[in-house]
Amino acid sequence: AALTGAYCKVSGLVTEADCDVGIDDIRPVFGHLYDCFGPSRLMWGSDWPVLRLRMEYADWLAMARQLLADLPADEQVQISSGNARRFYGI
Numbered sequence: 001a002a003l004t005g006a007y008c009k010v011s012g013l014v015t016e017a018d019c020d021v022g023i024d025d026i027r028p029v030f031g032h033l034y035d036c037f038g039p040s041r042l043m044w045g046s047d048w049p050v051l052r053l054r055m056e057y058a059d060w061l062a063m064a065r066q067l068l069a070d071l072p073a074d075e076q077v078q079i080s081s082g083n084a085r086r087f088y089g090i
Helices: 023-037 057-068 073-088
Strands: 008-010 042-044
Touching: 008 023, 023 042, 023 057, 042 073, 057 073
Parallel strands: 008 042
Antiparallel strands: none
């Protein structure tokens, strides 16, 4: 991440796990991604409909909101929607 301008989409963490995962399983992974890419190059992804193999969309959205809750409001917006809009030019 430090050597490129690459973005990282936070998606598939639940569906690619070998077992049921909860917020405590995802939090260290999210923290590592945040440390590596920073709030300006992370973007949340729904992973829908594949996500439904493990959990419902509303549960993943709630988990994502918990992961972002301690971040400043502007960083929450960047990760949840702003970076994707910028990256995809929409």
